[in-house]
Amino acid sequence: MPRTGHCGTWRLVMANRIPARELVKQKGQLADDVVALKVDGRVVDLHTPIAEDATFEVVRATDKDGVQVIRHSTAHVMADAVQRLFPGTKVTIGPAIEDGFYYDFDKPGGGFSEEDLATIEKAMLDVVAGNTPFRREVVSRNEALALFEKMNESFKVEIIRSIPEDEEISLYKHGTAGKDEWVDVCEGPHVPSTGFLRAVKLTSVAGAYWRGDERNPMLQRIYGTAFPSKEALEEHLKLIEEAKQRDHRKLGKELDLFFFDPVAPAMPFLLPRGAYVYNRMVDYVRKLYVEYGYEEVITPQAFDPKLFRTSGHLGNYNENMYRLWTEDVLEEGQAVDAKDAKDADPAKKLAKHLQDHSFALKPMNCPSHCVIFGQRKRSYRELPWRVADFGRLHRYERGGVVHGLSRVRTFCQDDAHVFCTRDQVPQEIEKFIKLLYAVYKAFAFDRIDIKLATRPDKRIGSDADWDMSENALREGLERAGLPFEISPGEGAFYGPKVEFHVYDALKRGWQTGTIQYDPNLPERFELAYTGEDGKDHRPVMLHRAVFGSLERFFSVYLEHCGGNFPAWIAPTQAIVLTVSDKSEAYGRSVVEELRASGLRVEGDFSADKLGAKIRAARTFRHPYMLVVGPKDAEAGTVSVRSRDAGELGAMPRAEFVAKLLAESASPR
RNA sequence: GCUGGCGUAGCUCAAUCGGUAGAGCACCUGUUUUGUAAACAGGCGGUUAGGGGUUCAAGUCCCCUCGCUAGCUCCA
Incomplete structure (x- = not known):
């Protein structure tokens, strides 16, 4: 989720400055809903002195920038309220975010409760009712340090120290001087006065590490949101x-x-x-694999750890791997142990033995595919070789990160590796992107964010290789004409990756598809193909997945369609509902006939009344309901009710079969 | 893993101050014979996540473990 900057400073380099408010007033644009203005693309508040000939645009409360200003100001008011209600609580940072804002506090004696939120919210309303102006004040570094040191605001002191020497430091104050004034070091901008904050709601509390680093102390974060009006807040x-x-x-x-x-x-x-849905997803990409020239393999589930030493997983992915032990391995380990117990800690020796000998469940398919590539001599004529694998993967994930189907400990990727020459990389990237967009279109995704994740700190391979592989991916994206962002340091340990992100119902982004350039594994496995020149050459390897994890893609797709699966992938395409048990025999014959036509049909022959059957069928979101009663039995029809189009009336059975068969074809 | 919150029937949720564990839906059995969003009656279903403690008495208070959950960190 994108974040706006924290409270820092920025620099003003202008002469003949007057307060922005005056300038806006002179131009006759000072309406009630003006919360700030935009000069040279930068949002500044109405108190900031600007050049008297500056060109500007007003920022209104309802503008995107205006809402962010409101949220940032609300964060200040919340911090004010918190410090008033909980003396001794230190402030840290409090930015506006996509749907609101947060502020991180260091509160002695534990976190905030839900009841605290209500109390804080009430205190905030008092500050808003006070309607005091936000005031900007530029101070020297030493003044700022002295002020916050005196207030014992150690986090703010740290922030001030980290502000670059050449930047101006500004303070923002609201409240009444000498009475209930509250001050924060902040770059702004802010609304003119607290009265502009009309619709405020605190939403949740959570822990958050200082500066986002888990080695730092944990702070107490309060999330809230604010809108220009009560109506907008309610809507949200x-x-x-x-x-x-x-x-x-x-x-x-x-x-x-x-x-x-x-x-x-x-x-x-x-x-x-x-x-059913899961298997249709697999069928769907398998079909495309034919068209796109992939071959599928089936590989083992558990491996001698030597494999993962070769691949680098033991050094870089160890904490995510499940291990298997057997009685034999355990006994061997204990025997080794007894023999050498004098010169080492027995527990450590056993652990070492298990680490060296207990098999590991695969967390990725790539090492197996390297084994396959190296299993016999390969020719340049075979390249690019695209090898797909729907193997089940296991990764141990820390307790706090798992989430429904989106983040699980066992899953399956629509995984494939492309072994090719360096020259073939750009066209392979392009081909993959084409495949990926075909699939995303089939599943009706229109918004996909692309990120290029570059070399992480913990990595294998030379810098030259990383330069080359990062450039290859960048070129591939540019050739495809796709906009993307860079995620510095977010690459896999073996290579950079292009990530395709989609969003869940609660706007949490998830990486689904990916393509990764890997020059390292072929090196580690000493893979080679015989070139046209009769000599050995090292291939490169692309890791790629369209869905990413089938489980995760399923979760996102499920939320995307709200459970209303289209007929081609719906587990049940139609359900026959009998009006009474007088029609049961006919109803059963309809079910049988439709199934014989290849349709996925169920029947509801319970003693419920029709209304109840319809209600049950609707909550299950079946695409079609087929009501059958004596009239239908007489005429040989079904009365069709479509989930998406409402009642379609009675139609001959054959007509419905043809209609649904047409809808059952998977998208192209 | 960290900081909060939560865990009662298959599901959704009740249970006052610590005082006999309950409802609706689902399921089963009957009755009803029904034409486009819930017919009626009865029945089954629980070591209140698990373990320990306080107490005359624990779903309720305390501790530990497990799981779920919102964030943080990490990731497909």
């Missing part, structure tokens, strides 16, 4: 409620798609209906 809260209804964890339960059980934490059980 309503949208959040609706989004919760789409949460894939809720839909998964309601639609009998999957569940979790503590016997296998963060590892989903896919029920028949969920497994």
Whole structure:
């Protein structure tokens, strides 16, 4: 989620300055809803002195920038209220974010409770009612340090110290001087006065590390949001409620798609209906693999750890790998142990033995594919070789990060590796992107964010290789004409990656597809192909996945369609509802006939009344309901009710079969 | 892993100050014979996540473990 900057400073380099408010007033543009103005693309507040001949645009409360100003100001008011109610609490940073704002506090004696939020909110309303102006004041570094040192605001002192020497330091104050004034070091801008903050809501509390580093102390974060009007706030809260209804964890339960059980934490059980959707996803890419020239392999699940030493996983991915032990390995380890117990800690020796000998569940398919490539002599004529694998992967994820199907400990990727020459890389990237967009279109995704993740600190391979591979990916994206952002340091340990992100119902972004350039694994596995010149050459390797994890893509897709699967992928395409048991025989014959035509059809022959059957079928979101009663039995029809188009009336069975078969074809 | 919150029937949720564990839905059995968003009656279903403690008495208070959850950190 993008964040705006924290409270820092920026520099003014202008002469003949007058307060911005005066200038706006002179031009007759000072309306009630003007919260700031924009000069040279930078948002400044109405108190900031600017050049008297500056050109500007007013920023209104309802503008995107204006809303951010309101939220940032609200964060100040919240910090004010918190410090008043909880003396001794230190302030840190408090930016505006996409849907609101937060402020991180260092509060002695534990966090804030839900009741605290209500109290804080009330105190904030008092500050708003006071309607005191926000005042900007430029101070020297030493003045700022002296002020915050005196206030014992150690985090602010640290922030001030980290501000570059050539930047101006500004303070923002609100409240009444000498009475209830509150001050923060901040670059602004802010609304003219606290009275501009009309619709404020504190939403949640959470822990957050100082400066986002888990080695630092944990602070108490309060999230809130603010809008230009009460109506806009209400609207936003309503949208959040609706989004919760789409949460894939809720839909998964309601639609009998999957569940979790503590016997296998963060590892989903896919029920028949969920497994159906999952399998159709696999079918869909398999079909494209034919067209795009992939071959599929099946590889082992568990490996001698030597494999992962060769691949580098043991050094770089160890903490995410599950290990298997057997009685034999354990006994060997204990025997080694007893023999050498004099010169080493027995527990450590056993641990070492297990680390060296207990098999590991694969967290990725790439090492297997390297083994396959190296299994016999390869020719340049075979390249590019695209090898796909739907193998099940296991990765141990720390407790706090797992999330429904989106982040699990066992999953399957629509994984494939492309072994090719360096020259073939750009065209392979282009080809992959074409494949990826075809799939995303089939699943009706229109918004996809692309990021180029570059070399991380913890990595293997030379800098020259990284330069080359990062450039190759950048060129591939540029050739495809796709806009992307750079995520510095976010690459995999073996190579940079292009990440394709989509968003869940609650606007959390998830990486799905990816393509990664890897010059390292072929090196480590000493892979070679025989070139035209009869000599050995090292191939390079691309890791790529369109869905990424099938589980994650399923979760995002489920939320995207709200459980209303289109007919081609819906577990049940139609359900026959009998009006009474007088029509049961006809109803059963309809089910049979439709199934014989290849349609996925169920019947509801319970003693419920029709209305109840319809209600049940609707909550299950089946694409079609086929009502059958004596009239239909007489005429040989079904009365069709479409989930998406409403009642379609009675039609001959053959007509419905043709219609649904046409809709059952997977998208192209 | 960290900081909060939560965990009661398959699901959604009740249970006052610590005082007999309950409802609706689902499921089963009947009755009803039904034409486009919930017919009626009865029944089944629980070691209140697990373990320990305080107490005459614990779903409720305390401790530990497990799981879920919102963030943080990490990641497909």
